[in-house]
Amino acid sequence: MRTIAIINQKGGCGKTTTAINLSALLARQGRRTLLIDLDPQSHCAVGMGIPEQRVDMDIGDAMLAAGNKPIDSARLLWKPMRHLDLAPSRMRLAGLEAPRGMLSALPDKERRVSEVINSLGGGYDIICIDCAPSIGLLTYNALVAADVVLIPVETSFFSLQGATRQVNTVKTLARKLGIHRPVWILPTIHDDGNPVARDLLAELHRRFGERVIPVVIRRDTHLREAASFGQAIVDYAPASSGCADYTRLAEWVITHWQVHGQVDAAIAESMASLTEADAPAEPEGYESPQAAAANGAAPQGAPWQQGQAAPAASAVGNEPKPLSRAEDVARRAQMLRRIALGRQDSPAQSPGEPIAPAALSPLGTTTPADTAPRVPAVAIVAANPATPRMLGAHETNQGTLFVQPISVGSNVAVCGTFNNWSPTQHTMRANHEAGVYEVCLRLPPGKHHYRILVDGVWSADPYNDICEFNPFGEPNSVVLVGQQSPVSGAGAIPRTSSPSAEGVGQP
Numbered sequence: 001m002r003t004i005a006i007i008n009q010k011g012g013c014g015k016t017t018t019a020i021n022l023s024a025l026l027a028r029q030g031r032r033t034l035l036i037d038l039d040p041q042s043h044c045a046v047g048m049g050i051p052e053q054r055v056d057m058d059i060g061d062a063m064l065a066a067g068n069k070p071i072d073s074a075r076l077l078w079k080p081m082r083h084l085d086l087a088p089s090r091m092r093l094a095g096l097e098a099p100r101g102m103l104s105a106l107p108d109k110e111r112r113v114s115e116v117i118n119s120l121g122g123g124y125d126i127i128c129i130d131c132a133p134s135i136g137l138l139t140y141n142a143l144v145a146a147d148v149v150l151i152p153v154e155t156s157f158f159s160l161q162g163a164t165r166q167v168n169t170v171k172t173l174a175r176k177l178g179i180h181r182p183v184w185i186l187p188t189i190h191d192d193g194n195p196v197a198r199d200l201l202a203e204l205h206r207r208f209g210e211r212v213i214p215v216v217i218r219r220d221t222h223l224r225e226a227a228s229f230g231q232a233i234v235d236y237a238p239a240s241s242g243c244a245d246y247t248r249l250a251e252w253v254i255t256h257w258q259v260h261g262q263v264d265a266a267i268a269e270s271m272a273s274l275t276e277a278d279a280p281a282e283p284e285g286y287e288s289p290q291a292a293a294a295n296g297a298a299p300q301g302a303p304w305q306q307g308q309a310a311p312a313a314s315a316v317g318n319e320p321k322p323l324s325r326a327e328d329v330a331r332r333a334q335m336l337r338r339i340a341l342g343r344q345d346s347p348a349q350s351p352g353e354p355i356a357p358a359a360l361s362p363l364g365t366t367t368p369a370d371t372a373p374r375v376p377a378v379a380i381v382a383a384n385p386a387t388p389r390m391l392g393a394h395e396t397n398q399g400t401l402f403v404q405p406i407s408v409g410s411n412v413a414v415c416g417t418f419n420n421w422s423p424t425q426h427t428m429r430a431n432h433e434a435g436v437y438e439v440c441l442r443l444p445p446g447k448h449h450y451r452i453l454v455d456g457v458w459s460a461d462p463y464n465d466i467c468e469f470n471p472f473g474e475p476n477s478v479v480l481v482g483q484q485s486p487v488s489g490a491g492a493i494p495r496t497s498s499p500s501a502e503g504v505g506q507p
Contacts (some may be wrong), residue, residue, distance in 0.1 A: 002257050003117070003127040005146035005181075008163055012161065012469040013154045014188035016043045017223055018249075020129035021242070024232030027084035031125040032186045034077075036087045038142055039132040041093035043471055044075070048080040049230025051088060060093040060114070064102055065142070066115035073120055081232065085124075087116075097137035104137060109178060113141040125240060126253070135169065143173055148257065149181050152217075153204065154189040155197045160204060167208075186249070188217040215249045221457075227472045230231035391436070391449070392463035393479040399442040400481055402450075404463070406430055409455040412437045414474075416450030423453050445482030452477075 008021045023035040036059055037044035042052050057075040065071055103109050117127065143149070149170050153163045161316035167183050185208050191197045205212050207487045220242035226233045231294040233243045332372065393402050402414045412428045418441065419425040428437035449468065451458050460467055461477035470476045474503045 001124055001126065002148070002253075003129065003146045003152050004148055004253075005129045005131060005142040006150045006152065007142065007167055008138060008151050008152075008153070009133055009169070010159060010166070012473045012475070013159055014152045014217060014223075014473060015133070016047065016130055016148070016244075017227065017473055018188065018217070019282075020044055020227070020247040021223070021233050021290050022249055022253070023084055023128045024081060024234050025243075025246050026083055026126055026128075026253065028234050029250060029254065030083060031254065032123060033084045034087065034117075034120070034124045034127045035084065036116075036127065036129045038087040038093070038113070038138045039088055039130055040091050041132070042089045042091065042473065043336055044086060044130055045088040046471065047227040047230065048078075048086060048232070050078050050080065050086065050088060052088075055088050055090060058090045058093060059087045059113075060089065060096050060103075062087065062116045062119075063096070063112035064106075066119050067108075071116065071119045074491075077495075081235070083382045093138070109137055110140040110144050110350055113145040117145055135173070139178060140173065143181060144177055144179060146181060149183045149214075151183060152186045152188045152358065155187050155191070155200045155204065155216075156189075157196070157200065160200050163204065164207060170402045174250045183211060185212045186215070186217065187212065188214050189219050192216075192247070213249070213252060215252050217245045217249070220245075224472050224474050258265045271355075290317050299385070343427065392461055393477070394400060395479075395481055396440065399440045400448075400479060401438065401440045402428065402461075404428060404437045404452060405463075406432065406437055408452075409438070411455050413453040414439055414441070414450055415453050416448055418443055418448050418450070421451075443479075443481045446480075448479050448481060449476040450479065 004022075006015055006022075008015050019035060019037075025031050029189065035044060038059065040056075042058075045052055045055065056073065056076075059076070062071050062076050076087055078088060079085055095101050098104065101114065106112065108115070113129070129141045129146060131139050151163070151166055153159050153166075153169070167185075170181070170183055185204065187201055187204055190201060190312075201216065218241050220233075220240055222237040222240040222302060225243040226236035226242075229236055233240060233246060237243060327370040379469055388399070390403050391405065393400060395401075404412055413423055414426045414428060415421045415423055424440055427440045430436075431438050449470070450461070452461050461474040464477040464479070466478040466480070467475035468478055
């Protein structure tokens, strides 16, 4: 039996998504799998369609009972699919590891999850533990119970900067507990069409070397949709890239960590059909890290030149060195975004250092430009110089003004906490003179989460820098009402007719 602790203090890195879908794919391949949710937010239950109000015994109750009285597995475990059991959590789990919580008073407080696993018997081939995005007694318990540690790392600048600290934290905790746990890195939420993401993936391989799992989980909206429907990706969208990636991860785990089990013939035939026929083709030019290594090539996007030896991986225990090309590209991308939003003057361009932004459609798809290093930029389609700094969400004298470029699509709406995420209540109006869609809403003071719905596709507002992650690990845009000085004028954008602000939640 193998036990995997899935840990990362950073939210939004695909940790719970990995826990759910890796467990589901392992179970689909015939491995008897147990998923333990040690996150008080109970996202594993939500992501598998189990309502929290129906959970009458959670993993916290089992941790307190282990060693003192028998655990009622019929009450504790849920079976969302064949070969997969879930030990869910509830919000009350957060109180167990508090300084005066019931768990902290126990003499073997770091070994309670191990006791639960022993009490449930040895009927599992593999156990996955989804940890909370924090370090405390619950994480200690996961480390003690686990054989290996899996750290999902999004291929973004800030996630990469924190990856080495996260590895060092895990190693420090393991030493404190008197144990040794091998650590593996899983690249997640990867956008292979983004040159910054490709460079950051290459940097991840340079820093951690062979400790990076040779499977990349690409960004796929089907993963978020599957969680919202309470399904694993293999049930919701078996032909999606997300399912193909997690299938490869499950196969790597089974092979590399020697996870044995009785595989049903029907399941094996079904999975073979999925991986060979139904799985989507790789994007053009995509080459997995293991294939690149076999061919003697550097990982895709690597900053070194072909024919030169790749730099040796830095020791995991050392502080990462500053990025070279990847850091420079990320900073330039941020600068260009601020310029596009009208918040910063255009920088002086040094001779020999041209900034060549990629041509972006409003939805973020790139088009080839030239061979120079490219960085993302915000595409703005507007007839008036005042328009760029008005894109996004702004508090005005008439209400909160939401503005998007008219080129994004044919049907644009604002959905948020203020309208119960309705896709039809606040459709944005086209202002052809200004080249934008717009809607002005009277929102009550406070913080409001929202997303933009463009032709049926949900996304965060690309023109708003303020975001917070929702329970599914995706960013929601945030607008603060009554906490900043109003912008004068909804009149900053010329209109064919002056719109009146729509009241939200008004009698």
